[in-house]
Amino acid sequence: MIIMIAVVLIIVAIIAGVKYTQISKLIAQSKVPQPPSVVTAMKAQFADWQPSVSAVGSMKAVRGVDVTTEVGGIVRTIGFKPGQEVAAQALLVQLNADSDVAQLHSLEATADLAATVLKRDKAQLAVHAVSQAQVDADDADLKAKLAAAEQQRALVAKKSIRAPFAGRIGITGVNPGQYLNPGDKIATLQTFDPIYIDFNVPQTQLQAIAIGQPVTVTADGLPKQTFTGQVTSIDTKFDQTTRNVTVEATIGNSAQRLVPGMFARASVESGAKQHYLTVPQTSVTYNPYGTTVFIATTTKNDKGEDVLTAQQTFIETGPTRGDQVAILSGVKEGDMVITSGQMKLKNGSSVKVDNSAAPLNDAAPTPQEK
Known part of the structure; x- marks a missing residue:
């Protein structure tokens, strides 16, 4: 009986050993190395930030008026052409x-x-x-x-209708021989240089604006062109609905490219320049337990080769501008910060950097139409 039991145990051990060997080979064969995750990355660098208050507004003529007639009469002559620059007291319309x-x-x-x-x-x-x-x-x-x-x-x-000030006269619908009633509009006369921009600022940002501060203006339809001026007036009353206050700035417009009524963006410089470590906003992940980024670091694999791996780190963020965010702590200058592809990463994940489709990192982005 003892011999039989020993023989059975030996047979079971042999079978177990064979199965263990087979299973080990299958496991070894199934361990195929995962390819590295493709991400975009860039080095964190310091940049000078100019604190500013940005808002949208409308251009407004410094002096503008609809030229009308105070008395009625038949138009004898018209002394201007639409779009012409006229001098002060120039004869515009002569009534009979x-x-x-x-x-x-x-x-x-x-x-x-x-x-x-x-x-x-x-x-x-x-x-x-x-x-x-x-x-x-x-x-x-x-x-x-x-x-x-x-x-x-x-x-x-x-009966001699003259320009009250120098400026550009607009389109008119008046013709010689036409009868004008008192108050009928003849044309619009406006002064283009300089020109005003009116924009609204929330009451929380009013303390950052003062008369005399520099203002930079950009407008749709005038790409890559900036216009400079300064804040000249702040309204004395807030809007009860929006709690905004109107700020008026005077902008130089010697080329007369800015036109009254045009939509424009104003940026008011406030305070001294700041030196911040800057990364794209797409690199930051906001979680209930904290704000993190992934940093691509170089490590050695089993074969002694240099590979890039992702390491998650907690950070403290500061102000933002355009596509950028300031990093106050958690990242050092020169760290390779992963800017996209973080959702598929974890600590120690192998990564491969491909910046052919990297997200934008523009301090003053504009809409992209392609």
Whole structure:
């Protein structure tokens, strides 16, 4: 019996050994090395940051008005072309004033006669031929007739519509021979240089803005062009709905590329420049337990070869601008920070850097249309 038991145990041991060997070979064959994960990465570097307050706004002419007529009349001549630069007091429209001029001449003649009568009565008063009351009546009559002539002269002047200031005149729908009623619009006259930009700022950022601060303006339709100026006025009242306040800046516009009504972006520089360690915002992962990034480090594999592996580290972030975020702690200058592909990584994962489709790292990004 003892011999039989020993033989059975030996057979079982042999079978177990054979199975163990077979299973070990299968496990060894199944351990195929995983290819490294493809990621994008860049070195963390310091950059100078200019604190600023950015907002969108609208361009507004420093001086702009719809030229109208104060009196009615038929258009005789038009003295400008649409889009033309006109000088101050340049004649824009001449209304027909023939009857008004004739009336003015009549009133001037009447005033001249009144002046002659007054002069004659004063001479007669010297020899006591007329009373002082007569001379006083003549004087009052002369003043009334002179005032009537002056009123008519002002009416004649209103028939000549002139530019109240120098600027560019817009498109008009008025033609010679057309009758204009008082208040009818003739054209828009605006001064383009300099030009205003009005933009709204939340009350939480108002303390960062002061009169005289530099302002940089960019506008859609004018790519790669920036315009500079300074804050010239801050409104004294907040909007009760949005709790924003309107800020006005004056911008140099010598080339007259900025036009009133144009949509633009304003950036107000506030405070001294800051020196921050900067990485793209896509490299940061925000979790309930903390904010992390993956850093690609060089290690040795089993064969002694240099390979890149991902190491997760906790960080503290600072302000952001455009596509960038400032790192206050957790990353050193020169660290290779992984900027995309983190979702498939864990500590120790093998990685391969391919920056052919790296995310943007622009301090002032613009919409990309492709």
